[in-house]
Amino acid sequence: MRSDKELKLSKKDIWLASWRWIFFALSTQNYEYMMGTGFAHSLSGSLEKLYEHDQVGLSKALKRHVTFFNTEPQLGSIIPGIVLSLEEEYANNQDNQEPSAILQTKNVLMGPIASLGDSFLVGMVNPILLSIAIGLSANGSLLGLIVFLILWIVLVIFIRHFLFIKGYLLGLDAIKILKNEKIKNKIVQVVTVFGLIVIGGATVVTSEVITSTQFLFDKNGMTMQKIMEQPMFGFISIFILLTYYFFLSKKKWSFVRLVCASLLAVAIILLFQIL
Amino acid sequence: MSLWQASLIGIFAYLGRNQVPWFFGTTGGWYGIGRPLVAGGICGFILGDIYLGIFCGILIQALYIGQITPGSAMHSDVNLASFVGISIAISSHTHPEVAVMLAIPLGLLGVYLNQLTMSAQVCFSKKAMTYAETGDARKIRWINICGTSISFLERFSVVLLLCYFGSPVITKVLEIVPEVVVYFLVISGRVIPLIGFSMLLNQIINEGWMMVLFLFGWLMCFIFKLSMLHLILVAFFISIIYLLAYTKGCSETILVQQDTLQRNNIEEEGDYEE
Numbered sequence: 001m002r003s004d005k006e007l008k009l010s011k012k013d014i015w016l017a018s019w020r021w022i023f024f025a026l027s028t029q030n031y032e033y034m035m036g037t038g039f040a041h042s043l044s045g046s047l048e049k050l051y052e053h054d055q056v057g058l059s060k061a062l063k064r065h066v067t068f069f070n071t072e073p074q075l076g077s078i079i080p081g082i083v084l085s086l087e088e089e090y091a092n093n094q095d096n097q098e099p100s101a102i103l104q105t106k107n108v109l110m111g112p113i114a115s116l117g118d119s120f121l122v123g124m125v126n127p128i129l130l131s132i133a134i135g136l137s138a139n140g141s142l143l144g145l146i147v148f149l150i151l152w153i154v155l156v157i158f159i160r161h162f163l164f165i166k167g168y169l170l171g172l173d174a175i176k177i178l179k180n181e182k183i184k185n186k187i188v189q190v191v192t193v194f195g196l197i198v199i200g201g202a203t204v205v206t207s208e209v210i211t212s213t214q215f216l217f218d219k220n221g222m223t224m225q226k227i228m229e230q231p232m233f234g235f236i237s238i239f240i241l242l243t244y245y246f247f248l249s250k251k252k253w254s255f256v257r258l259v260c261a262s263l264l265a266v267a268i269i270l271l272f273q274i275l
Numbered sequence: 276m277s278l279w280q281a282s283l284i285g286i287f288a289y290l291g292r293n294q295v296p297w298f299f300g301t302t303g304g305w306y307g308i309g310r311p312l313v314a315g316g317i318c319g320f321i322l323g324d325i326y327l328g329i330f331c332g333i334l335i336q337a338l339y340i341g342q343i344t345p346g347s348a349m350h351s352d353v354n355l356a357s358f359v360g361i362s363i364a365i366s367s368h369t370h371p372e373v374a375v376m377l378a379i380p381l382g383l384l385g386v387y388l389n390q391l392t393m394s395a396q397v398c399f400s401k402k403a404m405t406y407a408e409t410g411d412a413r414k415i416r417w418i419n420i421c422g423t424s425i426s427f428l429e430r431f432s433v434v435l436l437l438c439y440f441g442s443p444v445i446t447k448v449l450e451i452v453p454e455v456v457v458y459f460l461v462i463s464g465r466v467i468p469l470i471g472f473s474m475l476l477n478q479i480i481n482e483g484w485m486m487v488l489f490l491f492g493w494l495m496c497f498i499f500k501l502s503m504l505h506l507i508l509v510a511f512f513i514s515i516i517y518l519l520a521y522t523k524g525c526s527e528t529i530l531v532q533q534d535t536l537q538r539n540n541i542e543e544e545g546d547y548e549e
Contacts, residue, residue: 028422135503200492
């Protein structure tokens, strides 16, 4: 019935699957399946090879992976890697294993990894690199954004590819890379310390950009503009920033509410000036 | 701006959109050239005023620096806001702060457009389901790549139309309205970008003392006039020192924990002996 020789994916197959995930993970994202189709796209080449003479098996395997799947695609690249190793194991040993274990693995992993990726990679590393870029571009040069693009893309593509390969090589054990609380806490803490200092610098640069763009208005009584175009505006800006921070963290105000409130405040101050 | 400039901006806006694969997937697209600072550089380059483009980019980037988009449920569409807002501001030769004020309503518009596109893309996934039924892996790959055509139609046409027809309108409006209104826009556009940094702080800070680090960085740049490169060096060394202290602290707490554990065990054993 089945040939006895073991099915094994080559290095090229794994690399192809990894790069397909890097590029096409999100291209058909929708509310019903999220990244399901992209997941099937990533694994399809390897599945074709595993079920080369077994059309029914291929169809079943593809059906397992076009279903709903949602995670943070950058740190989440470890999941298709793990699933690929499980699929290979299953294709070699179809009689003794249940394919539902593969689906379960997917569903269990996608939540925690999404929250980790969103809070660390997207919520910390990207803004910190952008803060550096703001600082380097403050004089209107392209240097900052070129540095940002190169650093960000090289770093993240390396992480994505590394996690995919590790996921395939180690199988379910690969999760220990991301689950290691001690190292994870250490990295997050150190990046936080580094990032907060850099963000402090970026706020100064932003308020300097504001003070350096001087535009003349003819009105004589426009004291607000005069205040804003002095170097001392840095003090006022950090005061405004801390006020925003207070309303965000203590009063739990939303973004739109903060925008509306500050528009209202500016309008009221302007009215007082004119009257 | 001319038609070719508007369509070029439309193409870049498409490349920087959330689901578009062509530039390293979401890494180079949404989180790379879709960021307002990069968009400012691109728009400035296309429209021939890099200086103003970067300034607009910095202000809008500051506003949106603390935005995460979990599960593609976002507060505002950074991509549409920055590409359209910045290119209109540049082509009407107005203040960069006006770009910020344009970006906020555009970002809200983009959220609805994004919802529309993502709902429409379901048909491709449904088609992929039927291909999986027949076991056709080639066609699944093909249909997944085709899925990006809807985002192209949406983003390219919307950006093209808004830039091409919107910029003369905005220029005209800014000429007609009384100066107080422009003044109001500029002052608000200077205050509002600070919201982004406070949102970022709110995300990152989980212990109160960390505020000191932020104030330290601010002080270094504001009082001692450090440039960003120097500040990076300072921050790097401080984080290394912190890492060393943290590792030492961790191992000490583990030792203490082990110590108390052993003591408890001894006490418990003692209890048993009695």
